[in-house]
Amino acid sequence: MSFIGPKSQAMQKRAQQVIPLGVNSNFRYWGDGTTPYVARAKGSHLWDVDGRRYIDYRLAFGPIILGHAFDEVDQKVVEEIQNGILFAMTSELEVEVIEMLVEMCPAVEMVRLDCSGTEATMHAIRVARAYTGRDLILKFEGNYHGFQDHTLWSTYAPAEAYGNPRSPIPISASSGIPKVMGQLIITLPFNDFEGLERVMRSYGDQIAAVITEPCQGNCAAINPLPGFLERIRELTAQYGALFILDEVKTGFRIANGGAQEYYGIKPDLATYAKAMANGYPLAAFGGSREVMSLIGHGVAQGGTFNNNTPGVAAAYATLKILKERPILKTIEERGKRLMTGLKAIFEENDMPVALCGYPAMFSFAIGLERITNQREWHQSDKALYLKLVEMAIERGVMPDHDAREPWFLCYSHSDADIDETLSVYSDIVKEAKKHWKASW
Numbered sequence: 001m002s003f004i005g006p007k008s009q010a011m012q013k014r015a016q017q018v019i020p021l022g023v024n025s026n027f028r029y030w031g032d033g034t035t036p037y038v039a040r041a042k043g044s045h046l047w048d049v050d051g052r053r054y055i056d057y058r059l060a061f062g063p064i065i066l067g068h069a070f071d072e073v074d075q076k077v078v079e080e081i082q083n084g085i086l087f088a089m090t091s092e093l094e095v096e097v098i099e100m101l102v103e104m105c106p107a108v109e110m111v112r113l114d115c116s117g118t119e120a121t122m123h124a125i126r127v128a129r130a131y132t133g134r135d136l137i138l139k140f141e142g143n144y145h146g147f148q149d150h151t152l153w154s155t156y157a158p159a160e161a162y163g164n165p166r167s168p169i170p171i172s173a174s175s176g177i178p179k180v181m182g183q184l185i186i187t188l189p190f191n192d193f194e195g196l197e198r199v200m201r202s203y204g205d206q207i208a209a210v211i212t213e214p215c216q217g218n219c220a221a222i223n224p225l226p227g228f229l230e231r232i233r234e235l236t237a238q239y240g241a242l243f244i245l246d247e248v249k250t251g252f253r254i255a256n257g258g259a260q261e262y263y264g265i266k267p268d269l270a271t272y273a274k275a276m277a278n279g280y281p282l283a284a285f286g287g288s289r290e291v292m293s294l295i296g297h298g299v300a301q302g303g304t305f306n307n308n309t310p311g312v313a314a315a316y317a318t319l320k321i322l323k324e325r326p327i328l329k330t331i332e333e334r335g336k337r338l339m340t341g342l343k344a345i346f347e348e349n350d351m352p353v354a355l356c357g358y359p360a361m362f363s364f365a366i367g368l369e370r371i372t373n374q375r376e377w378h379q380s381d382k383a384l385y386l387k388l389v390e391m392a393i394e395r396g397v398m399p400d401h402d403a404r405e406p407w408f409l410c411y412s413h414s415d416a417d418i419d420e421t422l423s424v425y426s427d428i429v430k431e432a433k434k435h436w437k438a439s440w
C-alpha cells in the first residue's frame, strides 16, 4: 500500500502522459505511485488532491518564510497588479525593494534582479569571470547552485565516483552538459581546509570564483566548520579570486542579512531567491559596487520577467515584515524546540543522529554522530530516514522525500504543529526501531 492516496496516483498517471515524469522539476518525482499531487496550502499546512492535510516542512524547498498564502503579502500583490504586471521599465517599487536588500545584506552595495536562483548564480558567475578575466570556478561536492551548466557538477554522486579527496573528479549531474565545461570546474569536499589551501596554491591565480552555499542546504544542511567560510574569504582575497556566497536558501531565513550577518563574513557577490518574496518568483544577486559596476559596461545581464510586479510586490511586503517584526526570532524558537525534541527521540531509542543546520532550516543524518561533507553523509542510514518520512507522511507530517533536503520552518508553524510533529516522530521512531534492521 502506498503512503500516497488514490487521487494522487491517478493524477500522476494523467500528468505522465504530457509531462516527463509527470512533474515540472526532477526533484518533485518521488516514484511511480508514491508522488503526491497538491490541491492547496495555507499557513503551515498543505492539502493533497486526496484531501489529506499535512504539516508542511518542505515549504516549496524553502521560499515560504511567513506561511503559505500569507494574507499581507498576497494583498500587496493584488493591490500592485491592478497597475500592470510587466513593463520592461523600472518602477519605484523595484528601487525600494533593492534599497531594502542593500540595507539588510551586509556585503551588498548594488543589486540586479532575476527570476530564479539559477539565473542569479549564473549571472554572478559571469560577473566574477568578467571581473577577474579568469574562467575556473571552484565549488564543493554536494552543493547545488541551480540548473545552469556551469556548476551542475558533483551535486549528488556516490562517494566512490568522486575519487580521492586529494584530487576529486568533477561529476556532471546531467547528460547534455558539455563535457568541456568540466575543464572549467574544480571540486572539493565541503569543509576541506587542506584541499582548499592546496587548490588555491596550485590554481588560485586562474580561479575566477569560489562559490559555496554557507551550509550545505542541498545536502542535509551540513554546517561549515568554524573558520571554513572565513578561510575561503582570506584565500580568495589573497589570490585575486572572487568569493560568491550562494544564499538562495539561507538568505532572509537564518538571519535577516542571511549567512553574511550570521557569520559576519563579506563575500564579493551573493545570490538570493527563495525566502525573499515568500514564494513569488523573484531572485537577486548583488555585491560590492566595484564588482557590480561592471554590469552594463561590457558585461551582460537581463531578463524579460526580472522585475515582474507580483515578485517585486511580494518581496516588498515580505522584506518589510521581516525588517519590522521579530519573525525570524519566532521561527528560531520553534525550530530549536523541534530540533531538540527530534534529537531526544532518536537518543531515547539508542539511535545515533547528527543534527545539522539552523532552527529555520535543519536536517539530521541517522547512524552518525557528526558529518562534515557529502562523502560522510553517504554513510548515514538513508533507507531508515526515508522509511520514517513515509511513515510521517501517512500521519500528516511532511518533510521532503529526499534525505538531502532540509526541514524548513515558517512563521506560521505553531507550537501545536511542533507538538504534533514530535508526537508523530516519537511513535514512528519507536515503531521503526522494532521492525527495521538497523545498519549501524
Ligand SMILES: Cc1ncc(COP(=O)(O)O)c(C=O)c1O
Pocket: 061, 115, 116, 117, 118, 119, 121, 144, 145, 146, 147, 213, 217, 218, 246, 247, 248, 249, 273, 274
Ligand atoms: C543554494 C541554491 N542555489 C540555487 C538554487 C536554484 O534556485 P532556483 O530553483 O530558484 O533556480 C537553489 C535551489 O534549490 C539552491 O538551493
